[in-house]
Structures are given as structure tokens and as C-alpha cells.
Amino acid sequence: MKAVQFSEHGDRDVIEYGEFSDPDPEPDEVLVDVKAGALNHLDIWTRKGMPGIDLEMPHIPGSDAAGVVEAVGEKVTRFEEGDHVAVSAGVSCGQCEFCRDGDRARCVRFHIIGEHVRGVHAEQAVVPEENLVLVPDHVDWEVAGSASLVFQTAWRMLIDRGELEAGEKVLVLGASGGVGHAAVQIADYAGAEVYATASTEEKLDYAKECGADHVINYEEDDFAAEIRELTGKRGVDMVVDHIGEATYSDSLKSLAKGGRVVTCGATTGGNPGAGLNRIFWNQLSVIGSTMATPGQVDDVLELVWDGTFEPRIRETLPMSEAERAHEMIENREGFGKVVVIPDSEYE
The missing domain is CATH 3.90.180.10 (Medium-chain alcohol dehydrogenases, catalytic domain)
Known part of the structure; x- marks a missing residue:
């Protein structure tokens, strides 16, 4: 598959769009054919390098994406092939005192897909089952792929x-x-x-x-x-x-x-x-405050899916132009979200 990636921290010129090993889902993971993803300012910080975060290189950025379920691990029960899904990037341990109390956003081992671990700006991505939400079929990919984090x-x-x-x-x-x-x-x-x-x-x-x-x-x-x-x-x-x-x-x-x-x-x-x-x-x-609990994610995304809230899209670009997408975020160009789409899906 092809993916947005960088092998070292630095300016926008470290970004590449090229071949990357195909992902293989673990038993509790879902393989998603990515249709659209969006940038957030944390993608800029991650690319430049943040103290205390040691990324596996090369790193695929991206915390927002949506697509179609291609395959599921043997322990996955909530999704099946063909489902439309979006990524909810906050990962919690499920075991600490805060997780047990129902507030996983306060998890002591909380981390973010795309910031602390490999992200989803690629043709395909493997995502833990608990970090996906169902998307109604009528919702546009650009909306589904840009709403969750913000x-x-x-x-x-x-x-x-x-x-x-x-x-x-x-x-x-x-x-x-x-x-x-x-x-x-x-x-x-x-x-x-x-x-x-x-x-x-x-x-x-x-x-x-x-x-x-x-x-x-x-x-x-x-x-x-x-x-x-x-x-x-x-x-x-x-x-x-x-x-x-x-x-x-x-x-x-x-x-x-x-x-x-x-x-x-x-x-x-x-x-x-x-x-x-x-x-x-x-x-x-x-x-x-940072991100949200699964229940809060469901509450707010239901209001996106029904049109009450609308992620405004300032630009949609092929993933091969990820460097330009980063530039738009850094320079505060336009209003709303910058969306990237795999070149194989871009028209």
C-alpha cells in the first residue's frame, strides 16, 4: 500500500507519500480501506518531534480517517466487512482507576493514534475495535473522516x-x-x-x-x-x-x-x-481537557451524522500532496478542516 510517512523529524520536506508494508490486523483490530482523513495541528507537532515521545520510524501520521471495513480480527464483534467506520483516536488502557470509573479520557496510559503510535493517513490502516465508530452510509467520506477528533x-x-x-x-x-x-x-x-x-x-x-x-x-x-x-x-x-x-x-x-x-x-x-x-x-x-469518553464521542458524532453539526472543509487534497496540507495548517490558511484522500481514491 501507499502511505504518508516520514523517517525523521523536521520541516515539511521530510514528508513522503510512497510504499509501506501492508498492515495485518491483530485479533482485536480492524483493517480499514481508508477513503478520507483529515489533518489536525497535532500532526504538525508530531512531524516536528515532541519531547518524551519516541516514535517508531518511519511514522505514518494522521489521527482522523474514515473508510470501509476490509477485514476483522478473530476477537472483533462490533464490526463486519463492508461497514462504514470512522476513527476515534484516543486509546485508553481500560484497566486503571479512571477507566474503571467510566472516564477513559483520564486514563493514566492515554495515548493518541497518529501522535504516539502509527496513524491512519494511508490507503489502509489497522485500528483497534474500540477506536472505531459506525458511520451511516449517507454520510460523505470527507465529513466522516474529519469530524471525530475536533x-x-x-x-x-x-x-x-x-x-x-x-x-x-x-x-x-x-x-x-x-x-x-x-x-x-x-x-x-x-x-x-x-x-x-x-x-x-x-x-x-x-x-x-x-x-x-x-x-x-x-x-x-x-x-x-x-x-x-x-x-x-x-x-x-x-x-x-x-x-x-x-x-x-x-x-x-x-x-x-x-x-x-x-x-x-x-x-x-x-x-x-x-x-x-x-x-x-x-x-x-x-x-x-482532552478528547472524550466513548459515550461522549457517540453523543457528538450522532449530531454530526444527522447534520446538526458540520465539519467545514477548507480543502481536499490527494495524499501525495500532504506536504501542502501541512503547510495550510501551519500557515492558518482558510477555515475549517484540511482533508487528504488516497491518490487511488482521488478524483
């Missing part, structure tokens, strides 16, 4: 960890990205008043289409100052911040008394000043 991440952030309530004010930073545009839709669905930031007027228009009530161009305006003005100096109840060092201080400034920042990542750096004076004086909360 919508489950945003759902857990806002609904579970952030305990968002109808009528609250929510600020979503980076609303043009994968998690950002999912968070805007989920916040709107939950009945919140949604504020969103992006860097161009085109992206802000898309954010409005996704459900944002107020938009701020962070390239032109200080978003914390704009939030104070728009809310009559009150601030918002929640900030969704997956950007990190560049925005963290202003995220705290944007909160009302008793508000909370919910974060799932730090694309600009993970070590901002703590802001403890503001946190204790205004009684703020900073809440971490």
Missing part, C-alpha cells in the same frame, strides 16, 4: 469539563481552526451567547455561519478589550483557549468574576505566566 474534543471541553449552560457568554478563540469551529457550533447548540475571534473578515463571516453572535478580528483589535466593551465590562463566563502563551493572559482578562478558561492545547506554547493574582482575586478556574 468535535469530541470541543464537546468534552464545553459540555463535560466546562459544564456550559444555556444563556452563558462564551468566547471561542481561533474560531477558524478545527477545534475552534466545532466549539462555536457546540456553544450555539447549547444556547450560549457566542463570541469568536479570527484573523480575517472571511474567517469571521464563516464563524457567524457556524453560530457566532459576535466576532472580533484579533489582528486588528485587542480581543480582551473588545470583550469588556461588548459585555458592558462584565466579561464572559467561559473562554475556549487552545492557543496558549499568546492568548492566555488576555483570556483571563476576558472573564467575568467566577469565570473559567477551558483549554485542550497550546499551539503557541504551553508555559505562560500563571496569572495567579487575577485567578484568585476574580475566583477564576482554569480547566484542562
